[in-house]
Ligand SMILES: CC1=C(CCC(=O)O)c2cc3nc(cc4[nH]c(cc5[nH]c(cc1n2)c(C)c5CCC(=O)O)c(CCC(=O)O)c4C)C(CCC(=O)O)=C3C
């Protein structure tokens with residue numbers, strides 16, 4: 297690698313990861329389950345959900361690649377070319393978080409910033425990504441600054457609020473209920489005073505206010521089946537209850553996710569949409585951020601704020 301790169305600040309952009317192919321679902325699922333292979337039934341269930349959303353490339357892989365490339369361009373524009381170099385690091389697929397850090401080290405990078413492609417902090421989500429990144433960085437003598445959250449960044453809120461406004465126009469109902477949603481987590485995070493639920497509510501409140509929305513609720517989605525209780529109410533329960541109260545139109549606004557992927561394209565667009573249709577409810581979803589320029593500016597700005605002085 298060139299000497300230029302070694303003077304640059306590394307940006308480790310972390311995301312959940314997705315399989316490479318349908319044949320790779322088992323290895324991916326085994327990694328999520330910390331090395332325990334899924335049963336045949338669990339594997340078939342997950343594979344069939346991916347089959348329903350995948351047309352060739354797995355959408356999350358494409359979207360993460362685009363986001364990393366777009367963040368690189370945005371940092372080049374804001375800070376000048378060559379100041380920051382982005383690397384990808386995934387939680388459950390290659391290139392793993394450790395691979396991204398090792399690639400930085402191989403380029404001679406000694407200072408880095410870590411950011412995750414989700415705006416709110418939980419010890420079980422962002423905390424887990426950052427622990428792995430920091431452990432690996434320490435092995436290579438890289439100083440890594442962690443961006444723990446950016447859930448109230450004005451560019452993020454503005455980008456989401458425009459999507460809510462556009463989604464409501466598409467629904468064409470004056471009485472629509474906006475359902476902000478995010479991935480559920482095991483209830484035990486509450487005992488740890490985890491900021492995740494509060495940060496999700498804060499994002500939702502800010503977006504509702506910016507979009508001038510009064511009718512909104514927050515609900516969880518995509519809970520796992522682990523035997524232990526997960527945070528609720530689940531989105532299907534929420535749709536059921538609201539439909540009984542006479543709500544006929546709902547706009548799902550997933551604010552804990554930033555990409556089109558399984559939890560959006562299957563859990564909302566297929567599962568929740570069918571559930572709503574069966575109850576005579578018109579359901580729409582906001583467009584996801586993906587590589588939206590305002591989202592990129594929110595992240596680039598967070599990177600600049602966390603970067604060492606010499607970068608600025
Ligand atoms: C908080 C959170 C986020 C948001 C923050 C972030 O983005 O990090 C998130 C995102 C995602 N979760 C994803 C996929 C999966 N998550 C699973 C399982 C789990 N998720 C959990 C939490 C989260 N997950 C947890 C606590 C589990 C239980 C197992 C464990 O303790 O780890 C399972 C197993 C089967 C199932 O339960 O369905 C799958 C397939 C994909 C990729 C989709 C694609 O490939 O398109 C994405 C973006």
Ligand SMILES: [Fe+2]
Pocket residue numbers: 479
């Ligand atoms: Fe997940």
